[in-house]
Amino acid sequence: xxxxxxxxxxxxxxxxxxxxxxxxxxxxxxxxxxxxxxxxxxxxxxxxxxxxxxxxxxxxxxxxxxxxxxxxxxxxxxxxxxxxxxxxxxxxxxxxxxxxxxxxxxxxxxxxxxxxxxxxxxxxxxxxxxxxxxxxxxxxxxxxxxxxxxxxxxxxxxxxxxxxxxxxxxxxxxxxxxxxxxxxxxxxxxxxxxxxxxxxxxxxxxxxxxxxxxxxxxxxxxxxxxxxxxxxxxxxxxxxxxxxxxxxxxxxxxxxxxxxxxxxxxxxxxxxxxxxxxxxxxxxxxxxxxxxxxxxxxxxxxxxxxxxxxxxxxxxxxxxxxxxxxxxxxxxxxxxxxxxxxxxxxxxxxxxxxxxxxxxxxxxxxxxxxxxxxxxxxxxxxxxxxxxxxxxxxxxxxxxxxxxxxxxxxxxxxxxxxxxxxxxxxxxxxxxxxxxxxxxxxxxxxxxxxxxxxxxxxxxxxxxxxxxxxxxxxxxxxxxxxxxxxxxxxxxxxxxxxxxxxxxxxxxxxxxxxxxxxxxxxxxxxxxxxxxxxxxxxxxxxxxxxxxxxxxxxxxxxxxxxxxxxxxxxxxxxxxxxxxxxxxxxxxxxxxxxxxxxxxxxxxxxxxxxxxxxxxxxxxxxxxxxxxxxxxxxxxxx
Amino acid sequence: xxxxxxxxxxxxxxxxxxxxxxxxxxxxxxxxxxxxxxxxxxxxxxxxxxxxxxxxxxxxxxxxxxxxxxxxxxxxxxxxxxxxxxxxxxxxxxxxxxx
Numbered sequence: 035x036x037x038x039x040x041x042x043x044x045x046x047x048x049x050x051x052x053x054x055x056x057x058x059x060x061x062x063x064x065x066x067x068x069x070x071x072x073x074x075x076x077x078x079x080x081x082x083x084x085x086x087x088x089x090x091x092x093x094x095x096x097x098x099x100x101x102x103x104x105x106x107x108x109x110x111x112x113x114x115x116x117x118x119x120x121x122x123x124x125x126x127x128x129x130x131x132x133x134x135x136x137x138x139x140x141x142x143x144x145x146x147x148x149x150x151x152x153x154x155x156x157x158x159x160x161x162x163x164x165x166x167x168x169x170x171x172x173x174x175x176x177x178x179x180x181x182x183x184x185x186x187x188x189x190x191x192x193x194x195x196x197x198x199x200x201x202x203x204x205x206x207x208x209x210x211x212x213x214x215x216x217x218x219x220x221x222x223x224x225x226x227x228x229x230x231x232x233x234x235x236x237x238x239x240x241x242x243x244x245x246x247x248x249x250x251x252x253x254x255x256x257x258x259x260x261x262x263x264x265x266x267x268x269x270x271x272x273x274x275x276x277x278x279x280x281x282x283x284x285x286x287x288x289x290x291x292x293x294x295x296x297x298x299x300x301x302x303x304x305x306x307x308x309x310x311x312x313x314x315x316x317x318x319x320x321x322x323x324x325x326x327x328x329x330x331x332x333x334x335x336x337x338x339x340x341x342x343x344x345x346x347x348x349x350x351x352x353x354x355x356x357x358x359x360x361x362x363x364x365x366x367x368x369x370x371x372x373x374x375x376x377x378x379x380x381x382x383x384x385x386x387x388x389x390x391x392x393x394x395x396x397x398x399x400x401x402x403x404x405x406x407x408x409x410x411x412x413x414x415x416x417x418x419x420x421x422x423x424x425x426x427x428x429x430x431x432x433x434x435x436x437x438x439x440x441x442x443x444x445x446x447x448x449x450x451x452x453x454x455x456x457x458x459x460x461x462x463x464x465x466x467x468x469x470x471x472x473x474x475x476x477x478x479x480x481x482x483x484x485x486x487x488x489x490x491x492x493x494x495x496x497x498x499x500x501x502x503x504x505x506x507x508x509x510x511x512x513x514x515x516x517x518x519x520x521x522x523x524x525x526x527x528x529x530x531x532x533x534x535x536x537x538x539x540x541x542x543x544x545x546x547x548x549x550x551x552x553x554x555x556x557x558x559x560x561x562x563x564x565x566x567x568x569x570x571x572x573x574x575x576x577x578x579x580x581x582x583x584x585x586x587x588x589x590x591x592x593x594x595x596x597x598x599x600x601x602x603x604x605x606x607x608x609x610x611x612x613x614x615x616x617x618x619x620x621x622x623x624x625x626x627x628x629x630x631x632x633x634x635x636x637x638x639x640x641x642x643x644x645x646x647x648x649x650x651x652x653x654x655x656x657x658x659x660x661x662x663x664x665x666x667x668x669x670x671x672x
Numbered sequence: 673x674x675x676x677x678x679x680x681x682x683x684x685x686x687x688x689x690x691x692x693x694x695x696x697x698x699x700x701x702x703x704x705x706x707x708x709x710x711x712x713x714x715x716x717x718x719x720x721x722x723x724x725x726x727x728x729x730x731x732x733x734x735x736x737x738x739x740x741x742x743x744x745x746x747x748x749x750x751x752x753x754x755x756x757x758x759x760x761x762x763x764x765x766x767x768x769x770x771x
Contacts, residue, residue, distance in 0.1 A: 647770025649702075649763045653693050 046106040049125040049178060052088050052135060055081045057171035063164030074160035078167045079146040085170065086139035093132055102533055104129055107180060121241060126180035130534045133377060134177040134307060137384050141299045142170045144506035148392055149291040151502035152399060162202060169195035173300055177307060181242035182231045189227060192301045193220045199296060200288040212284035219281040223271010230264035233257060243311065250314035262315050262322025266329060269305030273359045276333040280596045282356055286348040290395030293348055298355045298391050299384040306359065306380050309366040310373050313535045317369055326367030331464045334360025336594060338471035343590030345579050346405045347394045350479050357468060358383050364461065365446045368453055370536035374528040375445040378521045382438035385513035386430035392507045393424035397483060400496040407482040408577050409491055414484040416496035419504045421484050423511040428480045430514040432473040432559050438518025443469060448551045452544050466558045473562025481570045489577040678719040685712035699751045699761045710740045
């Protein structure tokens with residue numbers, strides 16, 4: 035990497051508006067309270083859309099410049115100025131951030147529109163929209179910050195928005211607990227990010243991306259390794275990667291638009307952004323990179339296996355999100371060869387997974403908020419638009435050409451095989467296996483929801499959702515059809531991102547011809563679909579989840595015992611520790627203080643008996659005292 | 673005359689006064705014993721003044737007399753008041769101020 039390379043060469047005064055508009059919306063809606071109930075959702079949607087327009091303007095300005103000088107920055111103010119340590123609050127918009135800005139504001143605005151109808155009957159719709167705007171603002175700050183510390187502010191902001199939105203229906207204790215769980219698990223990841231910032235500050239005295247990038251290279255291998263591991267922990271927390279993935283399934287307690295926007299398309303991919311943005315750190319630390327790959331591979335299989343056993347449509351999609359982000363993390367761990375593919379998969383996934391989640395929301399909307407797929411079946415008749423769009427998303431995610439998932443996932447599998455040697459084969463085959471399982475569980479979701487026999491509850495009258503809901507899904511479906519080909523054609527996204535993530539990188543000779551990899555991937559997908567066909571189309575789906583299932587199914591239903599593990603290893607010992615500490619505090623610390631008090635109290639009870647009230651006793655004591663003093667004085671004289 | 677005799681007398685008077693204060697119950701008698709002790713001290717002061725040939729001791733004796741006079745005024749007033757309310761002049765009866 036060129037140490038002198040600047041991330042940004044120009045400036046733009048528009049950047050702050052990207053964040054300020056939705057932040058303004060959140061502020062107005064929260065301060066105006068119930069008075070804005072009537073127009074709050076329109077304002078929030080409008081401001082989110084305005085932010086998208088600013089993003090598009092910036093994109094065109096960026097396109098008018100050539101490769102190396104596309105990045106722009108905006109200096110806002112000096113945030114911290116302490117001796118030699120300065121942190122500037124500044125924004126940075128380069129080829130990488132613009133992808134995220136457009137994804138966040140674009141998909142975000144569509145989901146705002148969708149939510150107008152989805153949340154129509156909710157008493158607190160305005161509050162919901164203010165949180166959505168808060169999320170958009172925080173997420174934009176996350177991807178626009180020009181230093182780790184600025185990113186951290188956005189990072190915490192999206193955590194807060196996620197917490198508020200998961201627990202949006204916090205009148206149900208289970209939902210409030212889910213929100214708390216997400217917050218606590220995220221906090222562990224946040225600790226990783228703060229460690230990374232501290233390491234950067236201690237080692238280099240700066241926390242800006244540019245400042246740390248200037249120190250990248252083999253000279254600081256050890257520092258970069260530690261920093262990389264801390265960043266990986268942060269990414270694992272935010273992106274629900276192994277071993278911090280347990281919160282994502284429960285996060286489905288939030289309203290479905292939230293699941294689509296935050297827990298599928300944008301926030302959970304922040305970890306991938308962090309790794310890609312910190313490419314200079316990971317490129318100087320092969321050990322950290324290997325860990326990233328391992329985490330990615332483990333999660334992509336872990337999530338896929340959980341997905342095979344879930345009957346709750348949202349939880350099945352959440353498991354799938356986990357698994358797909360595993361692919362992105364895997365790609366990001368492959369270094370300059372993979373960053374572009376990680377981002378490509380992230381963007382296509384943003385489209386098809388958001389459209390599928392919104393489709394799931396549409397199904398729930400028509401089925402009295404039922405989420406159990408065993409109570410669905412044959413919905414393609416009742417909900418043709420939802421069925422079609424969901425079907426397009428399904429074809430995209432399992433990777434059928436020419437839908438978007440095919441291009442992005444295929445590239446990742448290819449890059450995995452190209453990692454070289456036995457390592458390349460292991461992660462390549464794992465990625466192929468993941469693709470097969472993905473095809474299996476997504477076919478299962480598709481079949482259980484839209485095909486087969488009616489298994490509806492008696493009072494269910496499924497109907498197609500209003501246009502305000504179907505329109506955003508249709509637009510996202512178009513994205514999930516076209517995005518992949520658009521990004522992959524002529525390696526356009528790869529070349530677009532090259533100045534940021536892969537400067538001077540030359541692709542090596544591929545281990546396998548790309549066409550062979552594509553065929554292998556398609557065979558894996560076909561096998562997965564075939565297995566699902568045998569299990570769920572040939573055999574009718576039961577309306578109640580069968581109880582006598584294999585131990586593996588039981589494992590998968592219980593999220594592969596992740597919660598049990600966390601409870602046994604972290605929660606219970608943690609409880610015992612706090613109990614022991616509180617016992618120590620009560621008995622030893624408080625005991626010492628109270629004991630001292632009791633000692634002197636008891637002593638004084640005895641000593642005060644001297645005060646008898648008899649004057650003659652006092653006189654006698656005074657006499658003795660005087661005699662004593664005299665004797666002492668005489669003794670001193672002699 | 674040998675000044676030692678005055679000092680012995682002073683010591684005797686002081687001891688008698690002290691023993692009286694500790695042993696007697698009647699407040700008036702205790703009071704008189706206190707006066708005895710003060711006068712014993714005065715005698716010792718005057719004796720030493722004579723012995724050493726300066727006036728310091730005699731001056732202190734005057735001060736003691738003045739203080740003793742004040743003390744009598746206040747002390748007798750207290751004793752009379754207590755006697756009026758409790759019908760007793762015994763110091764052992766006035767023992768309410770205790771732990």
